[in-house]
Amino acid sequence: MRAAVMYETHQPLVVDEIDVASPRNDEVLVRIAASGVCRSDLHALDGESPVAQPPMVLGHEGAGLVEEVGPGVTDLAKGDAVVIALYGPCGTCNECRAGDITNCWSETRTRNMVGRMPDGTTRLSKDGRAIAPMCGSGSLAEYAVVREAQLVKIDPDIPLDLACLAGCGVTTGIGAALNIARVRPGSCALVIGCGGVGLNVIQGSAIAGAARIIACDTQRSKLDLASDLGATDCLWVEPGEQIPERVKALVPAGVDYAFEVVGHTPLVTQAFESTRTGGTTVMVGAPAPGTTVTIDSRVLFSDRKLLGCMGGGNIPARDIPRIMRHYQQGTLDLAKLVETRIPLDDVNDAFDALRVGDTVRTVVQP
Ligand SMILES: NC(=O)c1ccc[n+]([C@@H]2O[C@H](COP(=O)([O-])OP(=O)(O)OC[C@H]3O[C@@H](n4cnc5c(N)ncnc54)[C@H](O)[C@@H]3O)[C@@H](O)[C@H]2O)c1
Ligand SMILES: [Zn+2]
Ligand SMILES: [Zn+2]
Structure with a gap:
């Protein structure tokens, strides 16, 4: 099959013919219909992701149809439409048993994050060399x-070209508002x-009943969209400008x-300094490893709070x-989030667009 492979960081992805093995116990072969390209894919290509080591098939925002199920798969069958979640719980650790799936740090989960099955193997390879799928997904592939x-x-x-966004961007954003901050009406x-x-995050805050949602960006086109999706105020800022003063x-x-x-x-x-006494700040963005928040x-x-937000605290099945x-x-609204649809061969255009920063989601349709 064809897949967008990161053989080296800081280099364009290679759309390459690679081998895909059959699904084993509790595994499913999915024919990818669509995959969004998230800034975390770009962080991976820029060598700024602790979970992405080459060779790796990038992509972690995919949806498609079940093509084949492995032994032991009970809830899915060929032809089912599925979204690939950002992570899959192990189901057996104390956190999973308590329903706190986001905080499952079992070996299954930590291997999943770096693109490995629970036994440390992968189903992807090229000339006998193992290739890992990003976040256990690797959705920029057939x-x-x-x-x-x-x-x-x-x-x-x-x-499916809209549903795929629920793999990462939408669940993370909605979850940041509903699960992590627990925005109040x-x-x-x-x-x-x-x-x-x-x-x-804007749409999630609107669903939660926030009365005022202030959107802030350096790109005016993003603020137009923010306003369509529920922002009540838009702050256009220059890079480096002090945001707390503008908010206050x-x-x-x-x-x-x-x-x-x-x-x-x-x-x-700056987000933290924009909150009121007793306010809550959520760091949703993924800063480069080794950086520090002052x-x-x-x-x-x-009495202010600063919270992290891995995957928006989402429990995929819920x-x-x-x-x-x-x-x-x-x-x-999912349709407004998709700006461009492209074939797999043009996948590097999606990364160029993220670098320029003036598009929302590019969806790749392998
Ligand atoms: N917490 C998680 O689990 C999780 C999940 C997905 C993505 N992420 C991270 O979230 C971040 C955003 O991802 P994305 O896919 O939405 O990226 P994106 O590129 O689509 O959006 C980033 C936005 O920030 C704006 N921006 C850039 N500099 C700015 C500044 N100085 N002031 C105001 N706005 C500015 C850009 O114009 C752009 O609209 C990334 O760091 C990504 O890795 C985290
Ligand atoms: Zn993502
Ligand atoms: Zn677990």
Whole structure:
């Protein structure tokens, strides 16, 4: 099959013919219909991701149809429409048993994050050399072999080129608002960075009933979209501009919730300083390893909270169906998030577009 392989960081992906093995116990072969390209794919290619080592098939925002199921697969059958979640729980550790799937740090989960099956192997190879699928997904390819625990069946009527976004960007953004910050009705939220993930923090805050949602970005086109998707105020900023001053001109006491959705630690500090006493900041962006967030201790002292947000705290089997329901009821817009659709051969264009930063999601249709 053909797949977009990162053989080296800092180099274009190679759309290459590679081997894919049959699914083994509890595994499923998925024919990928569509895959979004997330900034975390770009972080991987830029050598800034702790979970992405070459050779790796990138992509972790995929949806498709079940092609073949391995032994022991009980809940899926050939032809089912599925979204590949960002992670699949092990199901047996203390956290999984308690329903706290996001915090499963079993060997199954840690291997899954670096693209390995629980036994350390992968189903992808080229000339006998193992290739890992990013996040156990590797959706920028014609096929993926995924653990059943990482797949969520969806209504076949939902277009797969929209459903794929629930693999990462939409679940992370909605989950940041609903699961991590637990945005309250009538509150005020600030979202710094209105790309594929940030726009969904806006939609999630709107679903939660936030009365005021301030969108902040350096690109005016993103703010137009933010406004369509529920932002009540738009702050266009120059890179490096002080955001707390601009926010406090609108909300003098500061916001209830601030979300950093760029992946730049100085902006986490600025998000934190934009909150009111007792306010909550969520770092959704994925900063480069080794970077540090600076927090003024007296600002923290005033009962403020700073939270991390791996995957939006999402429980795939609960949250992906919830997202699909919101889409079908019209309370969540997925179509506006997709700017361009391209074939696998043009995959590097999606990465170039992310570097320029003026597009939302490019969806690759292998
Ligand atoms: N927490 C998680 O599990 C998780 C999941 C997915 C993505 N991420 C991370 O979230 C971040 C955003 O991902 P994305 O796919 O939405 O990226 P994106 O490129 O689509 O969006 C980033 C947005 O930030 C804006 N921006 C850049 N500099 C800015 C500044 N100085 N001030 C305000 N806005 C600015 C850009 O114009 C763009 O609209 C990345 O770091 C990504 O790795 C984290
Ligand atoms: Zn992602
Ligand atoms: Zn577990």
